[in-house]
Amino acid sequence: MNGEKTARTRLDEVRARLDRAASAAGRPPADVLLLAVGKTFAAEAIRALAEAGQNAFGENYLQEALAKQQALADLALEWHFIGPIQSNKTRPIAESFDWVHTVDREKIAARLSAQRPAGLPPLQVCIEVNVDDEASKHGCSPADAPALALAVAALPGLTLRGLMAIPAPGPTPADSAPAFARLAALADSIRGQLPASQAACFDTLSMGMSADLEVAIGAGATIVRVGTALFGQRSQAATN
């Protein structure tokens, strides 16, 4: 069982999956960032993974994330916000994270830009796309993504890095492949519409999770967001 494995063992296993998938896709493994998604897990679980060599961590819930950042302030970790963003919560996100993957409207982007502290580098952001056009999902529609991208790329406190998606879950990991391919194609199209200096930074596809990271890497993912395979099963009540 996952729970009996050490953090180092789980990290080694996920890294091996990532390396194999990159090799199979003819891509250097270093082109894919492993983001460890720690939602619902305690700061000590993150510390154990950090001590095993993991540096980039993703969190979905602001209060939970801020408490963990405080408990882990002695470590130089990279923090990514990957949860839904309410407009009254943008300031602490702008102040406390390196990346935000879930920008899906201009109002949120403008607030994050204005509230990014001057002493920090620009916030690195991805636009979340509702790639399967699911009614219940967050993310902008694929049709709205190019205009939103142009607007976000022009904001001084942000660097637009790419697109993020969470495809509708299917019966097998391979079912995510068409959605991943659509996100990659949309990113190519947007890159072609951005001014050259902004197109050069637009290099990120945040897609793929524990079950389908291989499929995502095959489709061009540059960040895979992995929770369960690194930390174990989340309790039912906490999943969403």
Ligand SMILES: *Cc1c(COP(=O)(O)O)cnc(C)c1O
């Ligand atoms: C929870 C979560 C993940 C990780 O999911 P796993 O299946 O546990 O790997 C990735 N991305 C987002 C946005 C999440 O909320």
